[in-house]
Amino acid sequence: MKIRIHRNSVRFRLSKSEVGKLENEGYLEETTDFGPAQLIYAVQKSPVSELNARFEQNKVTLEVPEGLLAGWAANDTVGFEGNMPLANGDSLYMLIEKDFKCLDNVNEDQSDNYDNPKTC
DSSP: OEEEEETTEEEEEEOHHHHHHHHHHOEEEEEEEOSSOEEEEEEEEESOSSOEEEEETTEEEEEEEHHHHTTTTTSOOOEEEEEEEOTTSOEEEEEEEEOBOOSSOOSSOOTTSBOOGGGO
16 A cells, blocks of 8 residues: 655555455555554545544554445546545545556566556
8 A cells, every 4th residue: 555645645556465355354564664653545435524633642544435335346437536625614525546557667566566558
């Protein structure tokens, strides 16, 4: 699972096995260690009606409606997005999507990523 944060947006990219695990088990979590502290990021299947995110105790959790995940591993839906209103009048843009193989050469294992539709 990869996470990208930029200003008021957060994007989660999941490999094939992660999408399957989220659909079947309902929870994924990763940790980045900064020595004295850790950043934890998670995706959770939830009875919410739309995407929701929270940040508590160094942990970013994206809640995804159960209905969106049903059949996601096997269908062609790339991902889901939403905007969560914030108390200051702004909003947080949230995106969860399948991770595709890169079209250029990168030094990372992409064997569990989805085939890039631009190469098909």
